[in-house]
Amino acid sequence: MKSMVVRRPSHMAPAGFWLLRLGPWTQLVSRRSFVAGALLLLLLACACLVSLTFGGSRPIPVKDALLVLAGQGDAVSRLLINTLRMPRILAAVLTGAALGAAGCLMQTLARNRLATPGIVGLDNGATAFAVASIVATSTSLLPSILALFGAATAAVLTFALASGSGSRGYRFIVTGIGVGAMFSALTNLMLSQAPIDAANRAYPWTVGSLNGTSAVAIRALAAGLFFGLPWACLLGRQLAAMGFSERVSISLGVRLGALRMTTLAATVWLTALGVAVAGPVGLVALIAPEIARYLAKQRGVPVLNSAWSGALLMVVADWAGRNILSPIEVPVGIVMAIIGGPYLIWIVLRQPDRRVQ
């Protein structure tokens, strides 16, 4: 091998990156993922605007909608936008972002593209708890809060049962599917035994819906994301070395055990927030990171872009659910499943020669 020596670097930053410098602080920003993020945010803004103005019981011209957003406009438009459509769109954006980021974290953690919070049972846990609070008359707790605990319970259970396996994401996934199945059975048992009224009220929690999201819930969700999303982004940087075999990442100075635990905690936090408001729309967590990775063509961990594409997916799915079979409303979880099912098959078909990983 040649021992030619480079004395001055030919570039300041690796190819494809911008180097931001502020005093002693330096940040590397991938150009592709920055552009992808900007594109996703632009699309998200467009989708929100379309969802605000087009469709529903009464279309509102874009001009009027913008007037309302600026604090003006006529009374009817204000009512429609401020109290009906805006909260719903906000809920879609926030839950989508939470679930997208959570999906990205968990896929990286388990080193498997199929390992999303929904598949490893978190959604089912949340649903079971929420349904229990509605069906069992003795509980007066809000279903949202119980859904949060349900997701956490499922995660702790899965992790405890699969522990000792550490690195092997496969074992974690299989355990998660088992735990999820138990919770799902529990949900169905409760629904079959409950009076029809209670079962009806519990129904949105079993499919995932943004109908009738309360303002308090949205505020709580926003507050939770305010901490959760930056946390997830920080973890994303450290998780980049997770793609190596375990020995290599330890050799690179990664504290694997601690990183796994904190990532799992962040995933549970984000998933629980999303599911507590929207119910089990876990497929967002599967598809959003996929879109982010496709756009950025990067090997890193695109947490932020997954959040944006998750938000975009949710807004679009919610809008489609409200309008395609109008006046019947299709819950967003069902729309998501209609998109997500074929997508799963497409992942397998697209890469016959590669492992589905």
Added chain:
Amino acid sequence: MKRFELPCIGDAIATLETRDLYLGYGRRMVVNGLNLHIPQGQVTVIVGPNGCGKSTLLAGLARLNKPRSGAVLLNGQPIGSLPTRDVARLLALLPQDASAPEGITVNELIRFGRQPHQGMMRQWSSKDQLIVENALHAADLVELADCALESMSGGQRQRAWIAMAIAQDTPLLLLDEPTSALDLCHQIEVFELVRQLTNAGKTVVMVLHDLSSACRYADHLVAMKAGRIVIEGAPDTVVTSALIEELYGVSCVLLKCPQTGTPVITAIQPLPHKQQKQQGQTEFVAEEFQC
């Protein structure tokens, strides 16, 4: 020989030794009470038959296996008690089963070597850039910098991994069979690179199967059997046909290479007593079968 230099190469020193080290998996003990001092600035090569515990020892030296008892001391301190990130700035390991994220390019792989030196707020410096470019040159991978690791040949891939370890810029480098997948030419290239690294002040520990290469490139040879050190020292003095017989149970011819003056080993056949034992076992099984 050309002197290898990296302008930004770290001059940190690190000592590595084991005290009464026991390592094992489950109930099975693999390394039994090992006392080893790695000489600084030299190439130490660990040899021994399959299952003698050499890879386990290397992993133990790199804090990947926790000692059952005894200790691995890095700069005099138990390695397990040091923050793993600090250890990663002193010691790099290239394991045998190294696998990288899907689709990663050579450049990206080598960049990961800088990770222990970076922080959340200090993600890249001109020193990082310089070291990465030099590692690319050292491993002769400049033209392949943007190739996907998966698309490259075994030899190129192995060089990329070594380049990553170089970019980690640690005073200690542990390599587990770095040449096992390589053809003759690439083997020599890797060994020459290792030699140059020690010339630049690095300490290298390798596990090797090929005794002749071990003799040629080791400054310090450690022969292991059943989790213990049989003998250690300079290859010329340590390697005898008696040692080869003891280690591997084969008779061999030991020659002196006319070019390099180092021992060259050719195995001839398994030793008779071992053969007898095997025959005995077969007979026993056959008898059992007849019953």
